[in-house]
Amino acid sequence: MAKVPIQFTLNGSEKAEFVESGATLLNALRDKVGDTSPKGGCHQGTCGACSVIIDGELRLSCLTLAETCSGAAIITTAGLAEGGVLHPLQRAFLDAFASQCGFCTPGMIMAAKALLDHTPDPSREDVVEALSGNICRCTGYEPIIQAVLTAARSNSQNVA
Amino acid sequence: MALALQTYATVEDAETALKAAGTRYLGGGTLVVRAANEGDVGVCTLVRSTDPALTGIDISGGKVRIGAAVTMAAVARHPDLAPLARPARAVGGPAIRNMATVGGNLFAPSPYGDFAVALLALGASVEAGGTTMPIEAFLTGRDDSHAIVTSVSFDLAALAGFRFLKVSRVKPKGVSVLSIAAVLGHASDGTVSSARIALGCMADRPMRASVAEKALVGARLTADGIAPALAAVCVGIDPATDPIASAWYRAEVLPVHLGRLLLG
Ligand SMILES: Cc1cc2nc3c(=O)[nH]c(=O)nc-3n(C[C@H](O)[C@H](O)[C@H](O)COP(=O)(O)OP(=O)(O)OC[C@H]3O[C@@H](n4cnc5c(N)ncnc54)[C@H](O)[C@@H]3O)c2cc1C
Ligand code: FES
Ligand code: FES
Secondary structure (H helix, E strand, O other), X not given: OOEEEEEEEEXXXXXXXXXXXXXXXXXXXXXXXXXXXXXXXXXXXXXXXOEEEEOOEEEEOOOOEHHHHOOOEEXXXXXXXXXXXXXXXXXXXXXXXXXXXXXXXXXXXXXXXXXXXXXXXXXXXXXXXXXXOOOOOOOOOHHHHHHHHHHHHHHHHHHO | OOOEEEEEOOHHHHHHHOOOOOEEEOOOOOOHHHHHHOOOOOOOEEEEEOOHHHOOEEXXXXXXXXXXXXXXXXXXXXXXXXXXXXXXXXXXXXXXXXXXXXXXXXXXXXXXXXXXXXXXXXXXXXXXXXXXXXXXXXXXXHHHOOOOEEEEXXXXXXXXXXXXXXXXXXXXOOOEEEXXXXXXXXXXXXXXXXXXXXXXOOOOOOEEOHHHHHHHOOOOOXXXXXXXXXXXXXXXXXXXXXXXXXXXXXXXXXXXXXXXXXXX
């Protein structure tokens, strides 16, 4: 299968790779670029573990072809911590025990970040809706919802 | 099986490429890439077009035109299409809505196709392969269509009488047990003067409830007034049995939910 060149920014850094035409972004990120934070749970769009933010919008990297992301700005959970300091969402997930096995966590954090980027002061209902495409088999969801609400509050305190 | 992707600047060139065996058009990819991931060997080459004709929502001269590549998220946040936010938000979760296109929804088999149900009630026309046809004709012939859908259009005025309901087991996001869309017109005495009712999950693709529509014209939107329409809504349906619901269950609850939509 022919390889095609793609270029994009990943968490602010320029990346250029040759990928197989038709490769999914999930496979390109994990196998080519070495960012294993997006997880392959179902490869069917149902679990949300592969969620990333592409040009400001939450997407499923398992259903996105890498080639269609040429020139895009991609954000993954691996890029959130700055200088060894966890992002408020990561901190809140840790503090609220919102992560058990952790498989869903990078996707949950991406879905939560996509929400908070547009809705910095969400209601509980907003959070439930924002996480509705992400499956967690461990936590029962409540700690995750609380973590997102806590991160939103800590964000607004930082801004104030 | 490895996939290949071909990108074309114009719809015409992409349509030419789609004549080759094993090719499928790529919209948002939520169904077609999923099929490839699941091992559907019928999909070898995906073809897409970056033609601007596929994008944008235009409202002018009392007509709404939505490009086939417009996503559910873009429809849901459009300020002039507020009644359509409901069916657009009924499709999948937030990430799916950022990817799922209007064009792709027209091809989605039951239990999917919630937005196409809305378009059917609105009496939309579908522009594909350089011709424009009523959505009914498009849906009937879609399996044999090799043309690229460029846009859908409908009268802005139809949104005034538009109602939509989706029933799913998982909340807030879940696959349809059924969906119903209706566009009702009213006479000055309050009776229904025109009715278009579209059903999702009652056949392999969205269908009109024609007998119920006729029963509703001239009626009042009261429990007694809509009773003949509810009694007729199951005429001609052939719902599927799938992991979400049995055909029997879908048929049992259809009149109940139509009643709620009409009286709500
Ligand atoms: C987890 C999950 C949940 C979902 N939930 C729902 C739901 O609740 N309701 C619902 O209705 N759907 C749902 N879907 C199905 C799907 O996301 C939508 O139907 C969506 O609108 C399909 O659009 P797409 O652009 O992704 O289609 P694609 O996957 O890109 O294409 C689907 C089919 O349409 C053809 N096609 C696409 N665009 C065009 C065009 N412009 N011209 C010609 N052919 C075209 C493709 O060749 C393909 O055969 C869900 C899917 C997933 C994975
Ligand atoms: S791996 Fe993409 S949604 Fe499950
Ligand atoms: S923490 Fe294990 S799946 Fe969510």
